[in-house]
Amino acid sequence: MYSSCLRYLRGEMYMSFKMNTKISRFDKRLNILLMFLTPVLIVAAWQIASENGKINASVLPSPFTIGGTLAAMAQSGELFQHLSVSLLRVIKGYLLGCILGIIAGTLMGLIRKFESAMTLVFGIIRPIPIIAWVPILILWMGIDESSKVTVIAFGTFFPVMLNTVYGIQSTDKKYLEVAYSLEKSPVRILLRVIFPSALPAIFTGIRIGLGIAWMSVVGAELIAASSGIGYLISYAGQLSQPDVMLAGVISIGIVGLLLDILLRAVERLVLKWNITSK
Template sequence: MSQQAELISGGVSNLNPAISAEKQGRLNQRLKIFALGALLPALLLIVWQIMGDAGYISPLLFPTPLRIGAAAVTLASSGELLSNLKISIVRVAAGFVIGGGLGLAFGVFVGLYRKTEKALDPTVQMIRMVPHLAIAPLFILWFGIGETAKILLIAKGAFFPLYINTFLGIRNVDNKLFDVTRVLGYSKLKTIVQLVLPAALPNILLGVRLSLGVAWLGLVVAEIMGSTAGIGYLMSDARQFSKTPIVFVGIIIFALFGKLTDSLVRLLERRWLSWRDSYKGS
């Protein structure tokens, strides 16, 4: 027994360096990817700073990255940035949950039933073509300038990408799989849960990524047109008083949080769709 225990412990100790080396290799790979992605923004910031210091660009229209960073530090230290950021995040989350949830539900029903597609899809496609800026004044007339109008405007934008991609994902499912579920006697709910949603998951996650992006765009429109708080409000207020660095701070925040939410969904894609052996580029 003691010899067996020694052999087992020896084998485990031999595996530990291999596991550590594999983790280190993954970490190095992620660092290389991050460095490659950060290369172009870093070069642009350096060139921007040099041109600003040399006077080749207007400090009013294009303040240098250092001035923008100083404005961000000032807003953060005063607490103004964090308080407005929280409000914006809540609005995006609420609008995405409402719009994305309805888009997923409508996409499933329209994708499953041909009669539902003929009845609903033409109307949905017509509404999809109405721009945010065209419908925003109507929402303000209906609901005022409170939170309801802003959240519904965000939800309107988040609805359509998830709706369309869910519909396409369901319609791309192999029809033979539906025949198998009928032979096995699956109920409609079981078919949706165990066949339709897993098969359409790649398209659904793509729809989530697009819906989140449109939700952030809708937030900009909602907060700039009429708001007393939020990152968009900060940008609009700064524009009136020619505080260009604060406007750039708002733009950078939208870009960073948009990228963060997109990266989170891509992480879910890698975990939930690890079974796919798809082309990843040469």
């Protein structure tokens, strides 16, 4: 009797597992379908409205027109030239902002007095829009690369810093108690306990900072630059070329998406032990 009940329960558990697996696979395929289907429907509706004259082509060209412009600019190399300039600026400023943000966030997360000393300063500076710093930094540093890199680093700094502080201060106190009871050195506790616990939050700040870095470089190039994707958009606006402007905007979105996918892959690789990073 007992063995029969046990076999029955095992059978029910196995069938439930198979059913949940099938539902999970179905949901995954459905999500992928929806992910690609939604932009296709939007573009299709946009194209149909453009062909029927519902949208003014001089203000918003059709997707086919923008796609043709994008392909022509890519074929001529003009698009990649401007993108490479902006990308190099983003990498420089982004890395600088991440490094400074992690250092400042670590100090604020570990040293309460340092956090108290910097709270008011950062609280005043952080709400100021990045674009407001562009003319000031140009006045201080000139129109060369240093001002643009500083703007990007400035925009990247705060999300990385805030998430680093949150991650460090959210470290489970039980882990710290075990480490202290084992008489581990402060450096070892920082590297083996606090940082691994804070990494998910730090990666969240790094991903947010990447998006802000792109917005910062475009804002800086719109105001003062002779090259870069922001300059391309600004110059096309002066010439009343909406297809070129939108081609530049779309290229920013594509590059930003690819960089975010790459960063998420790195995050999954580094945090493969953490279920929340999946």
